[in-house]
Structure formats: structure tokens, C-alpha cells
Amino acid sequence: MVSVLLQSVVPVTINYDKIVEENIFAYELLGFLKPKESAAGLFRARQILNKRFGNVYVTLTNPIPVRNYFANHLCSSSLSPSPSVRLSDSDVMAIRRFAHDIICIHNRHNVVTLWPYICVAILQAIDHQKDSCSPTIKMEEVRSTVTALLSLSDLFGLRYHIQRSVDADFGYYFQLHANLFTCETDIASSTCVFRLSEFPIEKDGIMKKEFLSQCVTPIILNNYANQVLPQYCDLSILSLILIAVKNHSLSSVKELFGMVKKLLRFEFIYVPDQEEECFISAFSLVQEKSYILCDGEQIIVSRSHELSTVASLVLPFVAVYQIVQLTAFSFIGATVSQSDLIVGCQKKIVHSLSTGTSALRLCSLSSDTIKNAISSLTEHKALIKQV
Template sequence: MAHPSDEYLDLLEPRRRQYDISFALKHTASLLPEYQYVTHMSKAEIRTMVLKSRRLKHTVEELVASQNCEEKEVFAEAETILDEMAHNFTLNNIRFLAYLFSKAFKRLYGHIYVNKSGLEKLRKSYRDSPVVLLPTHRSYVDFLLISYMMFEYNLPLPYIAAGADFNNMKFVNTILRFAGAFYIRRSFGSDKLYWAIFTEYVQILVINGEAPLEFFIEGTRSRTGKFLPPKRGLLQVVVEPFMKGRVPDISLIPISISYDRILEETLHSREMLGIPKPKESTSGLFKASSIFQENFGNIMVHLGDPVSLKQMSLISGVDRSVHSLAPRFIFSMNAQEQQFVQELCLSVQLMQQRHMAVSPWVLSATLLAMSPGYQTSLHNMYRDMEWLKGAAVGLGTKLNWPVGKMVQSVFEEQLAVHRAMVVVDGDNIRLNAPRKVATAEEVMTAATVYIMLGAYRNHLLPSLAQPALVSLAFCGLSAATKDELLAQYQFLVTLFNRELTFHPKTTIDDFQSTVRRLQSSSVISVTGLQYSITSSGERLISFLCSLLHPFLLGYWVVCRYLLSCPCSLDSVTEQSLAKTIQKEIASLIAAGDLKIYDILSLNLLCNAILSLVQLGGIKRSKSGWMLIEVEISKTADKISEYIELPASLLTKLFAKKLAGPAAKL
């Protein structure tokens, strides 16, 4: 990519030239853009509006009738919920945080780059409609960074939907609330009172348009370097006022935040191994202060083009007139609108993915993960990085490579950031992990750094997933017809529906455009109806297949386990079943029958189980889960067409077979 200074502003560069106190006390009010139909409300006025809303009154009446309780008791509970939820935004506290964050960010990061064009388009968006900021979510830093960035560039600071677990952090929860955070429970499914208050509160913030709303469509942080399947719940609440004509439009702003190194990388890896994350607490925050002695590289922030909800609804053919006769205070989203919101989530996520900047370290981590024994020579690393750099950029990867710098120089810079992950010994580089493990317990202890390495490799998936799926579609053959490739591709899309982001309306178009791209790059050629891998494209095809190899192997192992597990499994969940399979995998690694640690990830194992539900290998019913052996076996056989399985696995793995075609879980 071009040097960041050509297209991006460095958020920290002015801070290194100016006193932090001067920055924090700057005058901003007259510089802020404003929504043309803005309604200014104090915190007390918003509280009163929620408590007196027809939505809440209607819900309270329903609860009083159904639960035979006093109206004043329900309203008292409503007040408690609202007080726990509501923000307490004050500018003085924002100034304190601006001072604090300036100190922190300058210690942690070298540069924080923000694209100029995105800032300009965002500023223009505020006049015509309420604005909703939709950042990617990889770190707790995300929402702090967005607010800091808005303060720096004289833009309205957002109201931030934050998880209620932050409310447990004394002092910090108050500071975040002062910064505009409002706290919501992770789940509140059938709690009608909470749902009514939450919906009314969020929609008032959106309709007033006084400040943008900010939330994460992934719902929570991704711990794996991949994108989580988007959740539509909060976006539905945001979209409904537009559907009912309460706002003329809403501008959605996809924001891509790319880190050289994530603050919580070790914590995330441990969570993927089943080690519970520590509860958020103020004491835990201060214990983590040692991070200020470390180097976390740079951050790239890309503000995407505003997405007009009005235009998207017109393109999708959503009929808003169906709401004209229904009371506005009753939340209603019909099936067509729910499908529209789900597809909108996917569209926003794909926009986020297109602008994720890949660090050079991702190339190094990927090559190291694919090297035998997780080690290679520096000579090979430099040579292969040069090749992968060209290949990745050629396939559309947005690589954050410093202009004019040689591979060795860039690698050494990245090594300074990630020095704890690897060991350089003379001309060799290897993963900083035990050479030998003898027990399953030792495997789990050693696995953290392997999972971390895999998470960096996963940063390549958004840009390389489509060509990787087409590469796998050849099934190890040198040639195939287009229809054969498409059939294989569609199976893989279904299989990896929770690992990768696919839009249901563009599957065939995505396949065709990817084939054309590989053809124009001379990776594949076409003769008549036959598609063939060229000799010059063999290396790239092999690399792309290897990129998805850990997922295929993990899914195959899950299938084989389910085909051999005891029939007496009762009342299991995806998580508990995944942990059981994880223990089996750890034993296989300790015995030397498996070499790939990635498949210990509970995220991968849970996704494999849920994928089998979608493929018909597992059926859910009121009486429990049913394993459909025929379908699971078919999936396992299909996966084995794409990868070469270790011979020892075929003879040793899970020898006990199920007795019949179906077993109750």
C-alpha cells in the first residue's frame, strides 16, 4: 500500500508535538457538525422520556396483568434497570480521558493512522441523518480509540453500547459512563421489561441525533483473528425507527481497526483453550499496567463509506408501508425486514473486511505456522515473505508494507514487536514453544503460543478465503469442469459458514469473480469446458489450500469423534462436547499422531459442531440431539477429499463405532 502519510493522518503525531493538557482543554463545541433535525436532551430528560413512554407503559400493563403484581413495583424495577443502563456523558470527564488516553496511546503505539477521506465523508454525513458507527472488535482498545479519535478531529463523541460486565469495574465503570458508555446485558431474551427499556432508550438516542451511536455487530471481541458471525439484535432496534418513518434515513459507518499486535493476545489464546477470562475489575486493570513497558506497533483505522439505510432498503425492496396502521410503540419487524437486517449485517461486515490492513507479521506468522516443526531458516523466511507479499497483494490483500523497505528490514522491525512469540537462533527462527510434550496436560500448557500464531494467520482469511475455497474445489486434481468446481465450492461455503463471511445472494457471483481473478493471474487456465491449474500457479494453489488445512482437519476430527462417541451422552452443549473432543485431540498430539495445535481451539470445534447441524449430521428436537451417522460419515468422507490425513489417525483415531444410524445426545 502507499505510505500512510499519503492517504492517512497520524493521530499521535500532533500529540507528540503538543502538551497533552492543551489538547484535553481545547475548545470544540463550535466545530462539531450537527444533524439538521437534532433534538438536544439532558440525561434527566431522556430518563423521563423513557419512563413515560407508551412502550414502557404498555409493557408494564402486560406484566401487571400476567404476573399479578403491583404497577408501582414494576415501575420501580424499570427505574433500577434504566439507572444501571444509562450513560452520564459530561465534557469535563471527556477532557480528563483525552489527557489520560494521550499518555497511554503514546506509550503503547508508534502510530495510529486514520484515513483522511473517511473523516471527511463522516463529517458530511452528520447533517442529513443520524449516524451509527460500526467498528470491528478485536480489543477493549476499540471503543476507547474511536472516542479519542472523534475528540481529536472535532467530531461528535458517540454513545457506546458496552457490555454490563464493565459495570463491575469500580471507578472505571463511572469514567466510561461519563464518556458516553451505556451498559447492556449480554443476553436478556424473554425479559420483556428490560427489552422495552433498552429499545426505547436506544431509539431515543438514535432519533434525537445529538451524537452517533456506536456498537459492534459481532457482539463481542473476536479472540481468533477471524470475524464472528454478525448479530442482528441491536441493529434491528436501530433500523426500526426508520422502518416506521421516525427518521428520514440513518447513515451506517463501517470502521475497520487493524492492529499490529493486540493487547489481549495471550488472554484471547487462553480463552480459546477453555481457560476462563478473568472478570473485569479495576484491580485487574492496574495489574495489567506492565503492558506499558511493551511495544504494540501501529494501528490502522479505516472509516468506510457511509451506508444509507434508505438506499439499502430501496434496493432490497422492503415495504415500509406495512407499519402505517400499527402503533409505533410496539416493536415489530416482519420476516422480510428481519432478513433485510441480517443481510445488512453481512454487507457491513464484508465492507469492514475489505479495508482491514494486514501487518507484515501476519505473513511471517503464516509461513511459520506452515513450516515443519514450526521452524525455518531466516533465509527461507525472507525469500518466502517476498513471494507471499506479491501473491497476497495480487489477490486483493491490503498489506501495510512500508514503501521502499526490504523484507529483512521489515521483518526485523516486526520482530521487535512480537519478540516473545519466536526464538531466533543464528540463521534459524522457531516458535517459542516447548520442543517436546509428553502428556495431554503439557500439550494444553504449550498450546497458547500456537493458538496465538494461528490467530495472526487468520488475518489473511478475509482477503484470501475466496481463492482458497476455489483452490480446494480442485480436490487435489489438476483439472475440473466449472460445474464440478462450483459444486465443491458451494459445499465448502456451507461447511465454513461460521468461519468465514458469505453473503447468501452473491455466492455464485463470488465464485465466478474469483475464478476470473485466478485466470487473469495465470493461476488457472481454461480449455473448452475444462479448468486447469497452471504450472506457474501450483505454488499459490498449494499455499491457499494449506491456509484452510487446520479447519478441514479439525472438522474431520469432530466428525470421527461423533461417529465413535458413546451413545450415552446426555444433555450436552456445544461447549461441553467441544471440550471433550479437545481432550482427545490433546492426547493425540501428545502421542505424536497430530501435529497441528490449531484444532485445540474451542471456537473451531464449536463451529464444526454447529456446521454439522446445518449439514444435517446433527438434528435437534425437544427430546434432545440426534446424531445422524450417515450424514456425519458423508461429511467426513467429503472433507477427506480435500486433505491428506495422517496415516496413524486412520488406524488409531476413535476406534469405537456407533451401533446404529442415530444416537441421542
């Protein structure tokens, strides 16, 4: 057997214009099991061959020699495939750090097309109509928000991929994802007004099926919108702190950044113990662009509107984490299963949505973010996992 130390790891990043099982995945995140595979199901699935799914982007990065990466951090015996080998805590951390590094490489090489930006814009347009059960979305508003987000990305030097032109890509992606929208005119028209499609739910789940049918498309859109977040998460966390906290001092903002970064680490993967490096990078950017001014230890916000725009990207995640904390506190002293805790969180989210005052969205019902929040609270000892 070839020694693990002689191997090289080649990170391969894959992105899709349209995910084949996007609907099924959204159903799963709402608590519905994936349909069992069967011969009849296989024959029905053949119709998928007649559908368009756009481009697949495959990015191969430089090989990483395992020996060079670990150098003096790991001895060869620690990488033995023998089950009798016990790893020390430092060995476990070194291997975990490697895994986090790989994920960060994937994030850096993601091909972020116009579509995730469009999804961000649509979700924000819905945020402005929280008092409506079936909000109408103006294409003009979506285009305006996307243009602003692209300008923001240009300002901060963040990469995105335009295939032909912004106008052409708008038409391409709305035609490709036309099943997600209901529109009486051409969905790609600049004057179009559309609604989100409702997908059938066969039975009641955590809520009535009529309500859950409205959640599928927002969850699908949110899954695509999340492709923008790896580039923006540090800037967004910092912006949120600067907007939320008054009388900023450099040391307090830095401390809060580290706390929030650690809290959201299951949501936005980064290499452990690099909180300070992430803070310095994000802080330097917003200072360079004159979003803030520094007077010694004191920070003065000079462009609060722009900071609010950046902060809005991460705010819905923070809102879910707050709900999970509130739900967990209601079970203090009791033993509860993870599935019951998830359902309890989802019910609180639905109640909060009915008030229309929180940063929560229909896509906040996704079990993914709730599970990540539970994992974070468990790691911080707020919850104790019983084996």
C-alpha cells in the same frame, strides 16, 4: 425518537500491530476462564503501560443511509423499536444481509501488514517439522515464504501494507512480538534460528499443562495469520477443490465450491446467496493467471504447486471441520452438551497431532474454529440443538 430509516451506518475498521490481551484470549480459547477483575489485578496491570503495542489503524468508510440500503426490501414498520413488531422471514434475511455486508466492508478495508504474513510463514514452517516436539524455525525460511506470499498477493492484486520496507518491517514486528519467541541471538537477524515461547499453564485442562503451554503461542500467531484469510478464502477454497478432486468439470467444481463455502460460512463471512458470484471471481483469477486451462466443460490444472500453496491457507480449517464431524458422529443418537463436544473434538485433535500426518496444528485446539464448525453442522441439520 428519530426513525431508524433516517439513520446512517458508518463502518469503522480497526486493526492493531499487537493486541493487548493476546495471551489472555489464547488461554480462553484453550478453555481457561479470563481472570476475575480485582483492585490488586488492576494495580498489577499498570505495568502494561510500560510496554509497546505498535500502531493502531482506524479506517472510516462512507456512511450507508439505512433508507437507501433497504429501499423496497423493508417497510418502515419493520425497523420500529417496538417489541410488539414481529419480523417476517424476508425482513430477518434483509437485516441479516445488511450485517454480512458490513462485515464484508470491514474485511475489504482491513489494514493487512507484514505481520500476518509472517505468522502464516511461521505456522507453515512448523508444519514441516511435525515430528518434532520443539521445532526450530529458521528466519531465512520465514523470509522466503513471506516473499513468496507477497508475490502471490501482487499476482492476484491483493492489498497489503508495508510501513517502511519489507526488511525494516521484519525487524520491527519481530522486536514488537519478541515475547513469542526464544532465540539465543538477535531475533530480527536474517540468520536467526528460533523457537516458539511456552507460556505457563497453572493446571491441567483438556490435556496436561505441559502440553497446553506449547499451544498458547501457535494460537496467538494463528489469530494474527487469520487477517490474511478474508482476501484469500475464495481462491484457497477453489484451489483446494482443484487439487483434491480428479477429473474436474466446471459444473462439479462450481457445485463443490458452493458447498464448501456454505460449510465454512461461520469461519469466513460473506453475503448469503453470493456463492456463484464468489466462484466466478475466484475462477476468473486462477484462469487469468494460467493456473488452470479450460477445454469446454473440462478443467485442466496446469500449475498444481502454486495451487497447493494457495490451498494450504484454508486446509487447516477444513481439517478441524472433519474432526468435528467425526466426533459428532461418535455421539449419534445421544444427547451431548456443546462443552463436552468441544472437549471431545480437542482430544481427537491431540490424537491426530501425535500421528503427524494431518493438516491439523496446535492452534487447531482453539475452541473458536470448533464452535464455528458445530454451528455449521447445526445449521445443516447434522446436529440438532435442544432448547
